């Protein structure tokens with residue numbers, strides 16, 4: 001079942017419950033990925049300062065102290081045991097310029113640890129922040145490579161910029177996920193991808209899930225660049241080509257994409273959102289915005305399961321700016337099969353977009369689109 005099928009019940013305060021019952025199982029399945037090796041010793045790393053840089057760590061055994069978050073991640077990558085990096089309240093800045101190495105030494109913090117999860121634990125998303133503070137060329141914050149696991153708890157991620165030329169194609173403003181990302185109390189705010197996934201991009205090999213009782217907020221992240229030479233971007237907060245199961249309290253507000261999916265874009269894989277997830281909501285500030293279609297969520301292949309998720313008040317163009325172009329779906333958008341009844345070539349070469357006429361009952365809401 002796909003999100004577009006919910007189009008028939010589009011309306012203000014849209015509540016869609018497409019598939020029920022698989023969320024807990026899906027989450028449990030994901031949790032198995034994070035089991036620590038039996039007998040592994042948990043290593044705890046304290047971070048001495050909020051500034052960036054490399055440097056050697058002190059301590060021994062299961063208790064270490066490193067001079068920076070970057071140094072702590074580099075140390076964790078070397079270890080085979082599970083590691084928890086503990087961050088105090090404060091703003092941890094990333095300022096070491098990016099290079100082309102795709103290591104934790106420069107630019108984004110590449111998680112390359114192949115054995116044992118890496119947990120980064122702050123004092124709470126209102127107390128501890130990790131922020132991109134580059135003065136020159138910027139980068140995203142974390143890059144979770146295939147085979148690695150990153151667990152984020154009690155942190156706010158902000159100022160990530162996926163604009164640096166690396167192997168990740170300008171996707172994932174805060175985190176690029178090719179391995180496993182697990183979220184507790186986490187806020188993603190003001191991150192930007194020049195391409196897809198303003199906060200998070202999930203590659204086909206990647207998995208994102210939530211911890212028990214998670215509170216995850218995606219606020220004012222952006223994907224894509226406008227203008228003649230700008231790269232179109234989809235999924236203002238989240239772009240999915242792998243597996244994403246978000247249970248707990250999850251909110252997407254004020255995110256935007258220059259192309260489709262103001263909050264979320266699914267281009268393969270599987271997305272499951274639970275009954276405490278909200279995309280948009282009442283009030284102008286809550287709206288997510290897409291440049292073309294799917295103000296809240298867009299689907300271009302893959303599977304979306306919305307299990308009582310609220311999708312409300314999002315925005316996509318409602319004015320006809322090009323000859324023959326139909327209005328975008330304010331809440332849900334979808335690319336359709338080649339034999340869709342109404343189709344035309346979209347902005348991306350070779351991709352067909354389709355729009356459906358509104359049902360008569362939706363005449364008061366010209367921006368919406370039914371499937």
Ligand SMILES: [Ca+2]
Nearest residue numbers: 102108110143
């Ligand atoms: Ca990288």
Ligand SMILES: [Ca+2]
Nearest residue numbers: 103106107108
């Ligand atoms: Ca890096």
